Amino acid sequence: MFHFNWKLTLFTVLLLPLLVYLGLWQLEREQEKRDTQIGFDAKAAEQPRPLADIDWGATEDNAWRRIQAVGRYDADRQFLLDNRINQSRVGYEVITPFQTDSGLLLVNRGWVAQGVDRQTLPDVAVTRDEVRIQGTIYVPGGDIMVLGQEEPAGQNPWPRVVQSLDVKQMSALLNETVLPFSVRLESGSPGLQQLNWQPITLSPETHRAYAVQWFFMAVVLIILYLIFSFRRPEN
Structure with a gap:
């Protein structure tokens, strides 16, 4: 019952x-x-477009789009994106401004290991010569997660440790207008450190x-x- x-x-x-x-x-x-994976695979099969041909207002259409650009790295003003894990090791992703005829582009040069302590930052030196790069446009999804406070490297503010890839904040720190989205370098591009990204995590x-x-x-x-x-x- x-x-x-x-x-x-x-x-x-x-x-x-x-x-x-x-x-x-x-x-x-x-x-x-x-x-996301279908979109990434479709864009990966396309030929890279010149940076000048990109319509930065087409946000969704630009995600994972391959581009190519000619310019120079700003080796004196670089960012270290904190708390990046690669194969269970803690490190940074190196974000370097890249000056082109189409504007200042934030280029993600890949992963580098953390130093022996938080005060010892890794060597992120890069060529100052004019180079041609290829990469994919990274359009972040959702709100930007901030895990801590930004901290300069000792008395020298560069390279600057940041907790999120916030293009507007980086533009303000550079005191220059930058293009709306960053670009992740492809294998073979000058300045690449170590690839550690993928289109989906889970x-x-x-x-x-x-x-x-x-x-x-x-x-x-x-x-x-x-x-x-x-x-x-x-x-």
């Missing part, structure tokens, strides 16, 4: 929708990751596995509710 327990019912009514929602949210994330299959877990917990919750509701009351 069904035994109504209002506390158990309230708990189930409140928790069950949450579990289902989390499962559906993970399925949405799975589809987003698949769309695979679509991982999100599918998380969704299955949430739905499984929802089913278990329903089963437990029915078991306790139909259990014979003790004397």
Whole structure:
């Protein structure tokens, strides 16, 4: 016989929708990751475009677009993007201004290992000659996450450690207008350190596995509710 327990019912009514929602949210994330990977693969198959041909207002269309540019690195004013992990090692991503005829471009030159301590910054020297680079436009998704406070390197503010790739903030620190999005160098480009980026962090299959877990917990919750509701009351 069904035994109504209002506390158990309230708990189930409140928790069950949450579990289902989390499962559906993970399925949405799975589809987003698949769309991102498809877009990345399509752009990777295209030939790089000259920087002058890029319409910087087409934000979504520019994500992962390959470009090529000729210019000079600003070796005296570089940024170190903090808390970048590569193969379980802590380090930085080197962001270097690149002067072109189309404007000042922030170029992500890849990953470098952290020094022996926070006060000892890695050597990020780069050629001052005119060079031709190729890379992909990086359009960040969502809000910018800040993990700490910006800190200069001792008495010399350059290279400057930053906690987020905030183009507007970097433009203000450089006291110059920069192009709206940064570019990640491709293999073979002058100035490249170590490649460590990928279009997606968690695979679509991982999100599918998380969704299955949430739905499984929802089913278990329903089963437990029915078991306790139909259990014979003790004397």
